[in-house]
Structures are given as structure tokens and as C-alpha cells.
Amino acid sequence: xxxxxxxxxxxxxxxxxxxxxxxxxxxxxxxxxxxxxxxxxxxxxxxxxxxxxxxxxxxxxxxxxxxxxxxxxxxxxxxxxxxxxxxxxxxxxxxxxxxxxxxxxxxxxxxxxxxxxxxxxxxxxxxxxxxxxxxxxxxxxxxxxxxxxxxxxxxxx
Ligand SMILES: [Cu+2]
Numbered sequence: 001x002x003x004x005x006x007x008x009x010x011x012x013x014x015x016x017x018x019x020x021x022x023x024x025x026x027x028x029x030x031x032x033x034x035x036x037x038x039x040x041x042x043x044x045x046x047x048x049x050x051x052x053x054x055x056x057x058x059x060x061x062x063x064x065x066x067x068x069x070x071x072x073x074x075x076x077x078x079x080x081x082x083x084x085x086x087x088x089x090x091x092x093x094x095x096x097x098x099x100x101x102x103x104x105x106x107x108x109x110x111x112x113x114x115x116x117x118x119x120x121x122x123x124x125x126x127x128x129x130x131x132x133x134x135x136x137x138x139x140x141x142x143x144x145x146x147x148x149x150x151x152x153x154x155x156x157x
Pocket of ligand 1: 078102103104143144145146149
């Protein structure tokens with residue numbers, strides 16, 4: 001009798017239904033989550049792509065480090081050193097501020113930027129900024145904070 005009762009009990013238990021019933025709920029939840037994260041992923045990729053194509057930098061990145069000699073300007077003693085610089089088009093010039101004062105590296109003359117200045121970078125004390133000289137021409141460079149600071153960069157083909 002004991003055995004029979006036990007078997008009966010096992011049969012009554014709707015073990016199959018019990019197991020199956022929660023399964024679809026779980027998987028549908030999972031599907032929902034996966035779809036949500038897929039959407040998120042797509043959104044992030046779209047944003048990243050938009051940001052990448054939006055940046056207007058047509059300059060080709062040089063294959064190596066910028067040349068230490070011609071691509072380096074020291075901003076020291078409230079002067080650009082050297083005050084006359086000639087580089088080839090595509091050169092990245094690094095302006096290293098040795099002063100304990102902030103400067104700007106601005107396309108302009110006597111502290112005033114030219115109209116539609118090609119660059120105008122603020123430079124904290126002892127900071128470094130870089131300017132890509134992509135096109136040929138003669139570029140006056142000044143500091144908006146100190147109008148006596150002037151430099152001329154000549155960019156050759
Ligand atoms: Cu300055």
C-alpha cells in the first residue's frame with residue numbers, strides 16, 4: 001500500500017507541466033532582454049559612426065611620430081621659439097609651453113585672430129598643444145593674451 005500511494009503521488013504531480021510552464025516565460029524574458037541590448041548596441045554604433053564622420057579633419061595622419069626638429073615650437077619667456085618656422089604641408093607642429101602662464105596658439109597677428117582663423121588653441125601653463133599644418137601658405141601665429149607674441153609659420157608643399 002505504501003508503494004501504491006507513493007506511485008500515485010508521483011503520477012498526480014504534474015511534473016511535466018510544472019517544468020514546461022515556466023520555461024516559455026523565461027525564454028521570452030531573455031528574448032526581450034536580448035532585443036533591448038541589441039537595440040542599445042545599434043544606437044551606440046550609430047552614434048559612434050556619426051561622431052567619426054562628423055569631425056572635419058581632412059589631414060592625413062603621418063605614419064610616424066612628428067619630426068622632433070621642425071615640428072616643435074617652444075613657448076618660453078612670452079615668445080614663440082623659433083619666431084620663424086618653415087615646415088612641409090601635413091606637418092604637426094607641437095607647441096610646448098615652458099612658461100608658468102597660459103597662452104594661446106592663434107592664427108592671427110598682434111593678439112588678434114584673423115577672420116576664419118584656421119586654429120585658436122588655449123594653452124594652460126606648461127601644457128602642450130598641436131597644430132596640423134595641412135595646407136601650404138604663410139600663417140601668422142599670435143597669442144590672444146599677449147599681443148607681442150608673434151610667429152610666422154611657412155608651409156611648403
Ligand atoms: Cu601668451
